[in-house]
Amino acid sequence: MAGTPLLNNWPRSRRVASRALAPLLFAIVVFLACLIGIHTRPVGFLATVWPANAVMLGLLIRMPSAGRLPKWIAGGIAFMAADLLTGSSLVKALILNGANLAGIAAAYGVYMRSPAAQTGLRQPASMLYLLLAAAAGGAVAGVVGGVANPMLFNGSALRGWVFWCATEFANYAAVLPVILAAPDQLRWRQRLQDSKSLRAADIPPVAVLLLSFMVAAWIGGPGAIAFPVPALLWCALVYPVFPTAALTLLFGVWTLGFISAGYVPAHPDDEMMLVSWRLGISLIAVTPIMLACVMQSRNDLLAKLHHLATHDPLTGMLNRKAFCEDAEKSLAGTRQPCAILMFDLDHFKTVNDTFGHATGDKVLVAFAERVRACLRAQDLFGRLGGEEFAALVFDCTKAQAVALADRIRSATREPVILDDGKSLVITTSIGIAMDDPADGRPVGVDGLLARADTMLYRAKSAGRDRSDV
Ligand SMILES: Nc1nc2c(ncn2[C@@H]2O[C@H](COP(=O)(O)OP(=O)(O)OP(=O)(O)O)[C@@H](O)[C@H]2O)c(=O)[nH]1
Known part of the structure; x- marks a missing residue:
């Protein structure tokens, strides 16, 4: 025992x-x-x-x-x-x-x-x-x-x-x-x-x-x-x-x-x-x-x-509801600037269509683990749904958020090894929204996620595998 x-x-x-x-x-x-x-x-x-x-x-x-x-x-x-x-x-x-x-x-x-x-x-x-x-x-x-x-x-x-x-x-x-x-x-x-x-x-x-x-x-x-x-x-x-x-x-x-x-x-x-x-x-x-x-x-x-009730069964990360609740509580209790990073895997449908849904699942798990490894223990990370994830990073300036997004993009590009030994390279687009209490009224998690989503859309439109803030 x-x-x-x-x-x-x-x-x-x-x-x-x-x-x-x-x-x-x-x-x-x-x-x-x-x-x-x-x-x-x-x-x-x-x-x-x-x-x-x-x-x-x-x-x-x-x-x-x-x-x-x-x-x-x-x-x-x-x-x-x-x-x-x-x-x-x-x-x-x-x-x-x-x-x-x-x-x-x-x-x-x-x-x-x-x-x-x-x-x-x-x-x-x-x-x-x-x-x-x-x-x-x-x-x-x-x-x-x-x-x-x-x-x-x-x-x-x-x-x-x-x-x-x-x-x-x-x-x-x-x-x-x-x-x-x-x-x-x-x-x-x-x-x-x-x-x-x-x-x-x-x-x-x-x-x-x-x-x-x-x-x-x-x-x-x-x-x-x-x-x-x-x-x-x-x-x-x-x-x-x-x-x-x-x-x-x-x-x-x-x-x-x-x-x-x-x-x-x-x-x-x-x-x-x-x-x-x-x-x-x-x-x-x-x-x-x-x-x-x-x-x-x-x-x-x-x-x-x-x-x-609070975790995504596939990746083991927080689910959308728990991520939003925890983020809301954390934002209310901090006076530090924070960043929300929103991730969406690029052309993920093609991964599913080409290699099958099980491989798609494996890719999602690998991606979640890589992002988690780039974050600090106190930062929050969750799966919002499908191939969409978000992180709330505490005590973080805009420049640090962009640098973190770059690190996560390079970690994502590391090949994922499949069961048959072949490897697969994936990329992610990232939208970043900053929350600085010094700038005035905080916008809350929903407001931040909406802003990050807009930035994510811009990153996708600009060619994918990039971040926008
Ligand atoms: N394997 C797997 N696939 C999922 C899961 N949840 C959602 N998907 C798939 O994720 C894909 C998302 O595709 P789209 O929204 O078209 O986006 P995309 O192909 O990544 O293209 P862009 O986002 O525009 O780069 C769909 O094929 C969904 O079926 C899941 O839990 N496992």
């Missing part, structure tokens, strides 16, 4: 170094996750958090490419090292980590065969597949746990299976969504830039969530566990999946701590009571994440629809 395309853009030497380092980093992360689990044990049985299995599973899912076997070996070594270094016997460490790795393998197998492996947490059903994988991981780890329980803890095999199964399931359900939804390196950078413009509307859901934690601690009792749920649902409506999953994990940890601290009547020695709490809390936690997934798929769909 996330890591691979990024890696493909790196130079070869860096890619090789990164592949060699990957299992080591993988082992360190899993080892640290094991230590977190081991060191939360003394807090009390209910507060036990064992994130290592979910962390290893999440990393395996996020990095499915080369080096899978080294990562499994690195993970196994990290599990064993954490247990042995913190005082477990070799036999106990082998049995417990055998259960861990078998559970991870089962969960990985189920998840990677589900549609969620392709879509990530961006579809309404994604969390259901994740729960299925968590259940498979729990059930398989439970088998080893069932064998281990009579041997290591003098308990019954069935109770051992149920306890391991529920604990594994709860850990996967809480931790895995955070890892799977975490942004990759590029998105982190984008998010950090976006966070500088944090909107005031982003604060109330998390503030209400923290408040509901406090009210729950104040009132106490079993019902208090559900107090943060409405705030979590609000978070799911407002935030993307990753922050929602992270806040939901916080809810899970807070709730287990809340129970351990005695706010809710519980018997820490009653294993089945613990199983019930863990399953209950993890299943409550599924709801906000699932809602966030639904919102994500809705937002993806809206973005797709918006793109379709």
